[in-house]
Amino acid sequence: MRRSDGGARGALVVAVARTVPWRAVGAGAVVGLLVVGLPRLSGPLAAWLGLPLLRAAALVFALGLTFLLDDPARRLTTPVPTRRWVRSGLRVALVAPVAALWWTAALALVPAPARPPIGAVTLEAAATAVLAVAAAAVAVRCTDEPEPGPSVAAGFLTLGLLAPLLLPTRWNLFVAVGDPNWQAAHVGWAAVLAGAALLGAACTPEPTHSLRARVAPGR
Numbered sequence: 349m350r351r352s353d354g355g356a357r358g359a360l361v362v363a364v365a366r367t368v369p370w371r372a373v374g375a376g377a378v379v380g381l382l383v384v385g386l387p388r389l390s391g392p393l394a395a396w397l398g399l400p401l402l403r404a405a406a407l408v409f410a411l412g413l414t415f416l417l418d419d420p421a422r423r424l425t426t427p428v429p430t431r432r433w434v435r436s437g438l439r440v441a442l443v444a445p446v447a448a449l450w451w452t453a454a455l456a457l458v459p460a461p462a463r464p465p466i467g468a469v470t471l472e473a474a475a476t477a478v479l480a481v482a483a484a485a486v487a488v489r490c491t492d493e494p495e496p497g498p499s500v501a502a503g504f505l506t507l508g509l510l511a512p513l514l515l516p517t518r519w520n521l522f523v524a525v526g527d528p529n530w531q532a533a534h535v536g537w538a539a540v541l542a543g544a545a546l547l548g549a550a551c552t553p554e555p556t557h558s559l560r561a562r563v564a565p566g567r
Contacts, residue, residue, distance in 0.1 A: 364438040369415045372497065373443060376412020377450045380405035384457045398462030399469065399525055405454050406473035407508045409447070410480035414504050415497030416443060417484040433552035436488075440481060447477060464525050468534050472521075475541035480504055482548035489551035 383405045387393060393401075416439055451473055455466060483504055487496035512522040521540070523533045 360434075361438060361442075364435055365442055367419055368439050368442055369418050369497070372415035372418075373412045373446065376409045377446070380408040380450070381454060381457065383408055384454050388457070388459075393459055393462040395462050396524065398458045399464040402454060402458060402464065402469050403472065403522070406451075406476045407505070409450060409473075410476045410508075411501045411505060413443070413447075413477055413480040414484050414500040415495075416440070416481055417488050418495040418497040420494050432488075432554045433549075436485065436552045468530070468537075471534055471537050471541065475537045475544065476508075478541055478548065479544040482544040482551070485548040485551035 384401050387397065387401060417436055451470065455463065455470075480500075483500050484497065487493065487500050493499070512520070515521065519536065520529065521533050521536050523529050527533075
């Protein structure tokens with residue numbers, strides 16, 4: 349029985365791994381590393397430039413993660429016995445080590461004199477990545493679209509670009525190293541990370557009734 353259970357779990361992991369949109373995730377990873385690495389070709393990085401480059405790279409990688417829950421066969425696989433939260437959790441678990449390795453490489457591409465505090469900037473990157481996955485989970489939960497990634501990515505990119513301009517000064521999360529609000533901003537980043545994780549987890553179960561059924565005319 350145990351061997352049978354282990355084989356079933358292994359088969360599930362393999363099946364889910366095949367559905368992960370590795371091309372989108374890989375594209376985000378490659379472009380993110382280019383964002384950090386290419387400026388070094390023109391000479392030494394200014395000390396202030398490391399933080400915005402890492403923030404931009406984290407945003408680009410997160411755009412790849414907005415495709416993580418895309419599944420062209422979702423309408424065909426809704427009745428499968430494995431629950432959606434298990435399948436979604438497996439996707440996240442499969443990509444997490446890749447994300448960790450990618451972030452390590454991104455940090456290594458920034459010279460030490462230009463590298464911001466690693467713990468703080470890693471918190472920002474983690475919050476950005478989890479927020480992207482949470483946005484994808486909301487789209488999957490609230491729509492019948494099997495591949496909401498492009499729409500989620502467009503909205504997430506717009507939010508990422510406008511947030512530094514629209515956030516009130518007292519809520520500004522995008523402060524520079526040495527800013528008096530540096531510590532307070534990262535308390536805010538921790539709150540974003542926790543809130544995004546809770547939102548994503550809340551959206552992973554299957555809805556009791558499909559949205560399409562609720563809005564269908566005559567019902």
